[in-house]
Amino acid sequence: MSVLVFVEIDNGSIKKTSFEAIAYGAEVAKLTGETATVLVLGKADLTELAKAGHYGATKVLHASDEKLTQENGMAYADSLVQAAQQEGSKVIIISKSGLGDAMAARAAAKLKAGIVSGVTSLPDLSESFKVTRSIFSGKAFATTEIKSDLKILVIRKNIIEVDESSITSTEAQIEPFTPVLRDSDFKSAIDKIEKASSEISLTEADIIVSGGRGMKGPENWQPLLDLASALGAATGCSKPVSDLDWRPHHEHIGQTGIKVAPNLYIACGISGAIQHLAGVNGSKCIVVINKDPEAPFFKAADYGIVGDVFEILPKLTQAVKNLR
Amino acid sequence: MKILVCITNVPDTTAKITFTDNDSKLNKNGIQHIIGPYDDYALARGVELKEQFGGTVTVLHVGEADADPQIRKALAIGADDAIRVNYNPLDSYDTAIQIARIAEQNTYDLILMGRESIDYNSGVVHGLVGEMLGIPSYSPVMKLDIDGDTVKIAREIDGGKEHLTASLPLVLGCQEPISEWKIPNMRGIMTAKSKPLVVVEPVTIDEMTIPEKYSLPAPKGACKMIPASEAETLIKLLQTEAKVL
Numbered sequence: 001m002s003v004l005v006f007v008e009i010d011n012g013s014i015k016k017t018s019f020e021a022i023a024y025g026a027e028v029a030k031l032t033g034e035t036a037t038v039l040v041l042g043k044a045d046l047t048e049l050a051k052a053g054h055y056g057a058t059k060v061l062h063a064s065d066e067k068l069t070q071e072n073g074m075a076y077a078d079s080l081v082q083a084a085q086q087e088g089s090k091v092i093i094i095s096k097s098g099l100g101d102a103m104a105a106r107a108a109a110k111l112k113a114g115i116v117s118g119v120t121s122l123p124d125l126s127e128s129f130k131v132t133r134s135i136f137s138g139k140a141f142a143t144t145e146i147k148s149d150l151k152i153l154v155i156r157k158n159i160i161e162v163d164e165s166s167i168t169s170t171e172a173q174i175e176p177f178t179p180v181l182r183d184s185d186f187k188s189a190i191d192k193i194e195k196a197s198s199e200i201s202l203t204e205a206d207i208i209v210s211g212g213r214g215m216k217g218p219e220n221w222q223p224l225l226d227l228a229s230a231l232g233a234a235t236g237c238s239k240p241v242s243d244l245d246w247r248p249h250h251e252h253i254g255q256t257g258i259k260v261a262p263n264l265y266i267a268c269g270i271s272g273a274i275q276h277l278a279g280v281n282g283s284k285c286i287v288v289i290n291k292d293p294e295a296p297f298f299k300a301a302d303y304g305i306v307g308d309v310f311e312i313l314p315k316l317t318q319a320v321k322n323l324r
Numbered sequence: 325m326k327i328l329v330c331i332t333n334v335p336d337t338t339a340k341i342t343f344t345d346n347d348s349k350l351n352k353n354g355i356q357h358i359i360g361p362y363d364d365y366a367l368a369r370g371v372e373l374k375e376q377f378g379g380t381v382t383v384l385h386v387g388e389a390d391a392d393p394q395i396r397k398a399l400a401i402g403a404d405d406a407i408r409v410n411y412n413p414l415d416s417y418d419t420a421i422q423i424a425r426i427a428e429q430n431t432y433d434l435i436l437m438g439r440e441s442i443d444y445n446s447g448v449v450h451g452l453v454g455e456m457l458g459i460p461s462y463s464p465v466m467k468l469d470i471d472g473d474t475v476k477i478a479r480e481i482d483g484g485k486e487h488l489t490a491s492l493p494l495v496l497g498c499q500e501p502i503s504e505w506k507i508p509n510m511r512g513i514m515t516a517k518s519k520p521l522v523v524v525e526p527v528t529i530d531e532m533t534i535p536e537k538y539s540l541p542a543p544k545g546a547c548k549m550i551p552a553s554e555a556e557t558l559i560k561l562l563q564t565e566a567k568v569l
Contacts, residue, residue, distance in 0.1 A: 074460060098464060105451025114532035115417060117446040135444050139341045142535045188460060188490035195484035203482055255337055256361055256500055264568040274338050285566045298547050307552030319559035
């Protein structure tokens, strides 16, 4: 019996959020007295996959079928179900993302498993199996009992502190895995993927520098980009900015855009409408720079500077460069 | 084309969330409910497709009678009829079973809904429904065009966009910019009053998950203000105090 953790890969290596999922799965395995097995789908670097062991996984099931190289929620769910059945898994753990939600949902329906998405805690097993999850776009939490025999947890980013000192050099054992793939899962054809390979993904980013209408126009974005570059950060924006086409839609952070949970979120010229806050309230540390001292975002911030972003951003960029 | 649009009835995005009955229930006092913002996009695109190709748009809500004003609003926006499953669902799985049952009884070409509700934010109902019906599901869909049997979809993926060609039937979780939200006009509001809203009873299912208790995040500490003239010190604080650099 095992706890099964699905991990996403990027260019053959395990994604950062998935290392968190492995660490979370290893903790759940400790609680349930089992072991954590990882499932990887698609072409991957085996040396990189073995690193799952550094975070507590004992085994990696690797399905290298070419057909699984591109995201496919249906085929991925089929593969996950077959892996769970093979391993006798009672708990399945997946990081929250578009892909994670899609495959977790289809797997839950196949397995008739209770599914909780947006999990923010390790399970409490003292009386029954309970987890806490984020609801109302981060404005509240719900403690939820999962009654089904098989449980699927879709976990949020940054909910478990990966203790660097606990990372070992132990490597996970890699086993080939050959799921039976259905032709019906591959009826839809992927025509094109528009992916900016040079950009840091917002959902994976540790630091995000984001701009709002206070940036006054798309031509003024360079100081913000300079700070992001110095910090190795991803860039985001508020909804009005993407609505005005100042920045691409995939940078829109908020309730109807992307929800992020970086270690550091720097908001430049964003007043902090409640819909924007709903997209960033999973951030560990929030910095707000705004010339309006009454901007509501300051109430949600850890650090604030009242002033002109165009004067402040170059100073911050220089300070970061001096630091490195 | 027969289109089913599933809508949620959720607290307004600006609502202050509190709980009652020993933190076991949402305090609905003073909260205005709305159609889920993502569902609004699904509804708008569904109505546009009906206008383009003919057919019908049916609105489906799983919930109690307090959602009827939102259902009437959806009818005013352009849906032809509505079904309400008279039941407060336990969780996403339960909601999906109720939707799948209605879909099985009526055979729709396209089932549209928002990418997630803004109350429980699970984002899994479209996948559950797709699997229960044995048809493909995609989310979050930002672009949807239909030409004969061919469906062109653009959906958001991590750091970009994926363009797909698929065929009906499909379940899609929608988000902007798939369409512009529609505001009902006076004629729509008047005709909505006479459009059918059928109330059906739920199917019973085994309990999968039970929300036991709700809680609010710990209050945020005061924001540490740094004078603009000393902006550089922020970087040092982020490194030494907040330890995020």
